[in-house]
Amino acid sequence: xxxxxxxxxxxxxxxxxxxxxxxxxxxxxxxxxxxxxxxxxxxxxxxxxxxxxxxxxxxxxxxxxx
Amino acid sequence: xxxxxxxxxxxxxxxxxxxxxxxxxxxxxxxxxxxxxxxxxxxxxxxxxxxxxxxxxxxxxxxxxx
Amino acid sequence: xxxxxxxxxxxxxxxxxxxxxxxxxxxxxxxxxxxxxxxxxxxxxxxxxxxxxxxxxxxxxxxxxx
Amino acid sequence: xxxxxxxxxxxxxxxxxxxxxxxxxxxxxxxxxxxxxxxxxxxxxxxxxxxxxxxxxxxxxxxxxx
Amino acid sequence: xxxxxxxxxxxxxxxxxxxxxxxxxxxxxxxxxxxxxxxxxxxxxxxxxxxxxxxxxxxxxxxxxx
Amino acid sequence: xxxxxxxxxxxxxxxxxxxxxxxxxxxxxxxxxxxxxxxxxxxxxxxxxxxxxxxxxxxxxxxxxx
Numbered sequence: 322x323x324x325x326x327x328x329x330x331x332x333x334x335x336x337x338x339x340x341x342x343x344x345x346x347x348x349x350x351x352x353x354x355x356x357x358x359x360x361x362x363x364x365x366x367x368x369x370x371x372x373x374x375x376x377x378x379x380x381x382x383x384x385x386x387x
Numbered sequence: 388x389x390x391x392x393x394x395x396x397x398x399x400x401x402x403x404x405x406x407x408x409x410x411x412x413x414x415x416x417x418x419x420x421x422x423x424x425x426x427x428x429x430x431x432x433x434x435x436x437x438x439x440x441x442x443x444x445x446x447x448x449x450x451x452x453x
Numbered sequence: 454x455x456x457x458x459x460x461x462x463x464x465x466x467x468x469x470x471x472x473x474x475x476x477x478x479x480x481x482x483x484x485x486x487x488x489x490x491x492x493x494x495x496x497x498x499x500x501x502x503x504x505x506x507x508x509x510x511x512x513x514x515x516x517x518x519x
Numbered sequence: 520x521x522x523x524x525x526x527x528x529x530x531x532x533x534x535x536x537x538x539x540x541x542x543x544x545x546x547x548x549x550x551x552x553x554x555x556x557x558x559x560x561x562x563x564x565x566x567x568x569x570x571x572x573x574x575x576x577x578x579x580x581x582x583x584x585x
Numbered sequence: 586x587x588x589x590x591x592x593x594x595x596x597x598x599x600x601x602x603x604x605x606x607x608x609x610x611x612x613x614x615x616x617x618x619x620x621x622x623x624x625x626x627x628x629x630x631x632x633x634x635x636x637x638x639x640x641x642x643x644x645x646x647x648x649x650x651x
Numbered sequence: 652x653x654x655x656x657x658x659x660x661x662x663x664x665x666x667x668x669x670x671x672x673x674x675x676x677x678x679x680x681x682x683x684x685x686x687x688x689x690x691x692x693x694x695x696x697x698x699x700x701x702x703x704x705x706x707x708x709x710x711x712x713x714x715x716x717x
Contacts (some may be wrong), residue, residue: 335568380440520592546605
């Protein structure tokens with residue numbers, strides 16, 4: 322506690338994930354006054370064919386910030 | 388924003404997903420007064436062995452609306 | 454099943470919510486081949502001070518599609 | 520309704536999942552006064568490289584309760 | 586970890602919530618081989634006007650298992 | 652997109668929330684290569700009587716990192 326869920330389209334590298342959970346955890350520890358060991362971060366990846374913006378699946382869109 | 392998450396057992400086709408996100412986005416635009424580009428829809432699929440109704444996994448149940 | 458969660462900033466009227474859940478349910482029934490009674494829709498409202506875009510809380514932003 | 524989501528690192532057996540959804544459903548029926556058929560349980564599994572505690576991915580940690 | 590989210594219409598007593606989180610935690614400890622202190626349970630309550638079944642808000646339906 | 656949900660017990664100040672969403676957004680922009688305007692952060696607050704650790708509600712526990 323707290324628990325943080327990051328929803329993103331799949332495709333990030335292990336290094337990107339490693340750095341993201343480290344930096345998000347630091348942001349929570351700094352601002353919400355909790356110990357790092359109490360912070361859980363989960364990255365919920367989605368295939369491009371399961372996520373849409375503007376009513377159009379990412380698998381049908383040109384590349385953009387996802 | 389808004390963000391819509393659809394939890395369903397896996398197995399729909401790409402065409403079904405494409406039509407669903409289009410229609411849900413239209414419903415949000417019509418009723419919540421937002422532009423289509425601000426609407427995010429994510430389909431969260433689950434294997435049948437990870438989802439249950441009545442305490443019984445869908446992989447152990449006869450077929451039904453999932 | 455399926456279950457649909459709509460995350461939005463608070464402030465919609467009861468009539469807007471009533472129409473939205475009706476239209477989203479119809480979209481799921483039509484495209485995912487399930488009976489209406491198996492469809493659950495939940496609207497998860499957030500205060501403007503609990504939601505951000507671009508790193509800025511909606512309570513600190515000028516009005517925009519939320 | 521109610522809907523229960525269990526977030527865990529992947530790796531449990533089918534028997535473990537089968538027993539978990541049975542016992543959680545029984546707990547909800549007993550305490551929240553609903554029929555078993557109205558209870559939905561979904562297990563959301565995460566790869567170890569997508570979940571972190573203390574800012575460190577489970578794929579980078581020694582084994583612990585996940 | 587694991588984290589469990591229970592989505593329900595509001596209206597349960599403190600005693601009902603207290604018993605539910607105790608029993609769900611016991612079910613997770615027993616079946617998923619984790620220590621009790623690693624289990625988080627959160628009850629996410631929804632007003633009846635924010636949740637629907639069959640396309641109809643619970644605030645517009647006769648009472649039923651929610 | 653991405654969308655980030657932070658689940659925490661209620662009680663943080665507006666300044667704490669403002670700083671948290673700023674810092675989390677910066678972490679996502681830096682590590683996942685997206686523009687800040689595509690990042691959504693929502694803080695999902697829970698009353699202490701709706702959240703438990705070790706099978707005990709936070710309203711029944713002595714204060715700890717929540």
